[in-house]
Amino acid sequence: MSLVPPESASADLTKGTDEGFRFQLPQFLQARSGAMTRELLLQPGKHGLGMTPDSLLADTTTTATCGYCATGCGLRLHLRDGQAVGLTPETNYPVNMGMACPKGWEALRVLDSEHRATHPLVRDPSGELVTTDWKEALQKFCDGFRKVQQNHGPESVAFLSTGQIACEEMAFLGALAKFGMGMRHGDGNTRQCMATAVTAYKESFGFDAPPFTYADFEQSDCLVFVGANPCIGHPIMWERVLRNPNQPDIIVLDPRRTETANAATQHLQLRPKCDLKVLYAITNVLIAEGFVDHEFVNAHTSGYDDLVRCVRDFSVESVAEESGLEAERIREAARTIGRSSAVSLWWTMGVNQSYEGVRTAQAIINIALLTGNIGRPGTGPNSITGQCNAMGSRLWSNTTNLLGHRKFECEQDRMDVADILGIDVGRLPTEGSWAYDRIIDGIRNGEIRGLWVIATNPAHSWIQRNELRELLGQLDFFVVQDMYRNTDTVAHADLVLPAAGWGEKDGTFINSERRYGRIKKVKRAPGLALADFQIFRAIAHAWGCGDMFRGWTDPESVFQIMKRLSAGRPCDITGIEGFDQLDQCGGIQWPWSTEDSQRGAPDQERRLFADGAFCTDDGRAKLIVDQVSPAPETPCDDYPFWLLTGRGSVSQWHTQTRTDKSPVLRKLYPNQPYIEINPSDAARLMITNGGLVSVRSRRGEVTVRSAVTTSVAAGQLFMPMHYEEANVLTLSHFDPHSRQPSYKDCAVDLEPLKD
Template identity: 70%
Template sequence: MSIGSTKSLTQINDERRPRSFELPQLLQARTGKMTRELLLNPGDHGLGMTPESLRAETTTVAACGYCATGCGLRLHVRDGQAVGLTPETDYPVNLGMACPKGWEALEVLDADDRATHPLLRDANGELKRVDWDTALTTFTERLKAIQSEHGNDSVAFLSTGQIPCEEMAFLGALAKFGMGMLHGDGNTRQCMATAVTAYKESFGFDAPPYTYDDFQQSDCLVFVGANPCIGHPIMWERVLRNPNSPEIIVLDPRRTETAMAATQHVQLRPKNDLAILYAITQHLIASDLVDHEFIAAHTTGYDELASHVAAFTPDAVGPAAGISADEIRRAAETIGQAKAASLWWTMGVNQSYEGTRTAQAMINIALITGNIGRPGTGANSITGQCNAMGSRLWSNTTNLFGHHKFESPEDRARVASILGIDVDTIPTETGWSYDRIVEGIRNDEIKGLWVIATNPAHSWIDRGDFKVLLDKLDFLVVQDMYASTETARLADLVLPAAGWGEKEGTFINSERRYGLLKKVRKAPGEALADFQIFRAVAAYWGVEDMFADWTHPEAVFETMQAASAGRPCDITGIDGYRQLDQCGGIQWPWSREDAAAQQTPPQERRLFADGSFCHPDAKARLIVDNITPMPEPPDQAFPILLMSGRGTVSQWHTQTRTSKSKVLRKLYPERPYVEIHPTDASLIGVHNGDTVSVRSRRGEVFVTAMVTPTVQRNQAFIPMHYDIINELTLRHFDPHSRQPSFKDCAVAIRKA
């Protein structure tokens, strides 16, 4: 299938791009000075389209850059600039649909607060415009000075799930192999670390097994801590297209939009999901609704699982969880009797202090019922950011490049050989997790921090504490497309970056599909693609020879392919960007052997159809654990449990981009609000629309009361998108994934 009805921009780029794009075209690397050509026209070097290629009107399809659904958007280009877009009808992900964020993807590029020039904080504490040479010289001298005084590991980076795989690969390799940093992590730690850890331990690899067609093939869908109607509306559209009149079971404390459409809403008390899933498992086993043949052939740990859940009977779990035992039995029997049951989760599970074990409880249910590897089945994590999976594979943070292991001499030698670098430049241990880097700042172990395309001064848990810690740093660098983010405003140096539509590369969506990002606009002012900034940093740092072959994103993609060979995520069979464009993206794995056997990749492919998993014995692990108490339960002083999550379909994360669109702003409340149950509101004398104080042990905020029965008594909910939410949240983490538990803290609410 060819997505482009006209000559694609990828084809145009491939024909016009010099295949030997050498570093001197960008930098006079030996002297560390930017060339006049780059300074005068920074948006057109090394990435994407030349002006000549865009004179004619044309259209092209690229993957959306918001969430990990990975929709295809048809971009309409005139005189070198994208002037509009429409959802692509033939793209296998969205089939002609788009959410409001996708429709407004171009609009947010024109915001007045774009970062257009490097900014450096002067002696008076003000950020002032400087040229790129000054910015890169300052970057290099300040960070090298910190390393010289305090050691290489005194400088760290915090990366993202928002930039293409090739840029993540470049950053991770540059920081860890070129600049000597040991510690670096991504904001994917805040959204997907739990799912990653669960999959690694259970399957032997970070391997979401499903394809979007499973939404339409299931006759029973279970959503735990997930509200795809709001968070991932295109996926929810797939559910609505399901022809099987499926049972939809939702486990959620709130009566969300998804729960309203469910056939069974299990409205549990918060943080009882693990116990309920164990109770469902117990009832499945007790009722003999399990696949004994599959269990024996493809899993280990069944006897331990059965023994562990024996005490979690529906009668024992139901009352404590705020539901009836019959609700648990009904849900279990619905799953066990289904022809094809699928279990889905997002942040309600991942962002929990026992999220890893909760995710694995769903994996256990899928495995013991044989609901894996077949159409409509699976234990399926829905990814958040557009390229969180790219971060998981290629960012060189929790895994060595290409999902290798830092601790493995064989893996280090293989990666060194592929990259053509000295194996001794590769660290022999995984660096610190995000929370440990933050504690490193507190303990004066981290003195310099490089933040790329993320906004932790808004998004990190216990935000007030984190902002104080940022002030302790000797040097904070923020690289972002907007100069107005909460983190950028605290920086010593701001490096202006191009955004989606202003550079090229690949994203990996929730169903493991590599989709193509295309450059259809010039970045404003002197902003550069992150890829070009990394090339420039490499030159100024003096390690340009290490990255001599990293000349443009597709060259890095070829290196990624080499590193993937023989791995579960093998992509050696992809015939470059051109084939990604023609096929509407390609799911991993797609190896040379796959390509030789079948020239065109099937659009819907799921993992583990043969029952073979990624552990050495090819069997999946059934993993259980003890229930742990809530770290900060409500009490007399703070009687309300505060939850957070996605608010409306028009908001996304910290609103760094969505707030720039007039259309999107009209679709959500401008002022932060808290959802309160009518009885609780009555007890404190609050009416809908009143201003209320929400106070935790860490801070106090003032928001609008939204009185609604969609939350239960003694519970409240504030959307995560407003910067006030993390003034309240409690700093605690899943012990296995080190992911923050954002969705539970005790608060008091009163009328302001």
């Protein structure tokens, strides 16, 4: 849903009038949210989106970046007495230009929930979580983790972080845990969504460097979406596609007939886990039919001969038979790409959450490089990020990479960081952390005995989640830091630290196009809840390492430290003066160095690699190929269906810890879990639309409602990831390069139940 002012309308939305404005409710949203009407949106006191009677009395406004997804929309917050009373999309922000999805409109409302964590909670001898104060909570935090370390060694404690908190908080957490508290192991929930893209970019380009800007959606004459459904997952990005004046070809590779696939000019509805083969077959056609930009390839890439030898084994005819596609459809897609002048290729979780996701992402990167579609308007191999600050986590969380995408294993990197931070280099670990799945294995085998979880809900979101819930009970000490006290993970905690949410603290996020944007404190956090930044400061003092962070007084002071840590690196931001300049410029994309700033103000849209120089040792991008691996678990007689998972609607988000707090958003999606099934399968099994069904995998069994639809092919099922039932069924298998879980493929059985 977008609010679009016509040219004649005033850009001042604080007057509370809807005259001159038109609401656009795209067809995909109408189909999934029939309860949403224009009257509902603007009805005072009836849970309307964004604007409320209070907001009509706002006396000033400010802007901030939205805290849901990595699109990074700008929102105008309407303030009265310094407190936000409503919001509208910011018309001048270069990301969304006056548009917002339903989640953005409701970003303030979800803060006002009876389920907020307002006081520290500690588990008493009877097993109940009871209220305590910060003094006792900090003491229990330090005593609990120190006891585990004393009994089992310093590496027996770990943390699991997030893509939901500010960059400055991520940097503080990673430095505190690893340099101050002596933890070696810590990873983020971005491992679940973006690790594949990170690994693919680092191997191919020499640095985790998404090259694009959102203007490319509007400047391509061919857009390719692989395992991506931006119409639902990133609706404002899709709005930018709809603004493309070039009547572009839109090619979608997806087993489901998604909302994005319905809008495509070519939908390659391939069988699950055949995407790498199909991409190699497309590459084979591009080479065989002369669509390679040899001048670019010779000057700026390496590995071409190995790539040619590899893809020769993927003939169009053989891949068509395996993937369930017509051979001519594969050739048509390849020729469309080859003949287009500005091709952009986009992927998200359908690629990333795969046991061979890195090589699939690199197959996409290879196509862009072979055809010279990089560094120019409307081009690029472009990973769409999931969480609001997953990009910040990739650079600044200090988890498996040292700050600023350095390496813990590199002595020079450690010395540089220690020198910039003014600490003893001996406090820096000399090895990187275990990845998320290895930390979970560590709990299983007794190596990890203490765990600190910050702003994430793994008891719902982790693959094969029933086992994880059992493992959390084996920990000697378990701390959860969250803004809500009713999450699946909080239920297992020994100590709960109440955190402020978006809108209740300051800092920066980085969106999918590398844009640093501001978040701002425009509301008071409830009760004794504190910003994560202040919680980390308090822990540092309680632990006894406060002097190490004496210069880390507030988020902007840490931003200045981050600038020094970025100097001379591909992610250099030394040219950004500070938070005020981010406001004035509508955010700033990295890199923006001191040298860049001397040329003037930053352009709002900038791409990487326009000069053909990459971040590798020889300056060339690497064309990387590999053998195709069979799926670890395929349908069989006992489990005859493929289960696919993904986003269910525009209005749901992750484990619904926020979106289910909004009465408006709850009206826009089914509150009961459901599974999509093809009509032919439903008829064969005598399953009726809306009826109860049992879904069973080798890991567990759940009961959900059926949704009979042609959006899934026969022999396949689809369940939205937002319901906790989905990860009862999923299989724990991982990409060997990125260690990202493969959520989107496992074998299940299905049978009808009586209501």
